[in-house]
Amino acid sequence: MNERSRYKTRQRETLLAYCRTVSGSHFTAGDVCAYFRSQGTAISQSTVYRQLESMVDEGIINKYIIDGNSPACFEYVGADAHEGEVCFHCKCEKCGKLIHLHCDELEEIQSHLLKEHQFKLDPLRTVFYGICDQCR
Amino acid sequence: MNERSRYKTRQRETLLAYCRTVSGSHFTAGDVCAYFRSQGTAISQSTVYRQLESMVDEGIINKYIIDGNSPACFEYVGADAHEGEVCFHCKCEKCGKLIHLHCDELEEIQSHLLKEHQFKLDPLRTVFYGICDQCR
């Protein structure tokens, strides 16, 4: 979200390139480290974590926690993800599939939460976890 | 849900008593340990974790994973809980406050997602992110 001024470092660019190559699927911090180690273009683990955190803040990637003891999953959504209409996400806990929904009924949740519970929902960060059609 | 035969130990009974005293709110494994330590009625940390896990299996308490790096939250629902009775969570992105809701309207989301989108929502993992009353 915050278009904070950032330095354009080799590590950041390389990480962004990686994100784009796996666009559409998810990856963990460990995946990233392992990949770079195998490539020779090493990036330290701390930098990976710090850059991933920054990108989550910026809204370039999403962070999912499927299970408390497994590593967090990240997914590239791109820099232009925050334009246009509201979109809800469902994430399957089994196959990891991410489903995008445009649904009036779900949008009512927002006004309900706001009116009845004084809570302003952020659909960009909210993810519905569950089990998808095929996995049941 | 499994009514497996269990031993009735001092630790289990004490833990159950604690759960009932905080009924309606959340607690972590650490909370439990700290409380017992302050009481003198010590229960080892492993036992706390093992008993909590058992109780989750039995359906006496629910386990919520709000955020991968914070400890898991538990909530007592009692032995006679209606099947599938859980609560929903709202997490404020600003102050980090966790609000938990028991709300019929939100429960309708579950059936809506199931019927219209073939998605079986998991309220134990799903967290609504947004901005709370006081932070707005």
Add this chain to the structure above:
DNA sequence: TTGCGTGCAAAGGTTTTGCATGGCA
């Protein structure tokens, strides 16, 4: 007696942090 429950300590794995150095603007 049987074998589950407990306690202790140590391991496990992911993520964060302190501090000196490097590099972008």
Add this chain to the structure above:
DNA sequence: TGCCATGCAAAACCTTTGCACGCAA
């Protein structure tokens, strides 16, 4: 030059596990 970013190692953190002993049934 002024900061932010990086790298390394160590720490922090929650949770699980191995093993011997205790205790409920």
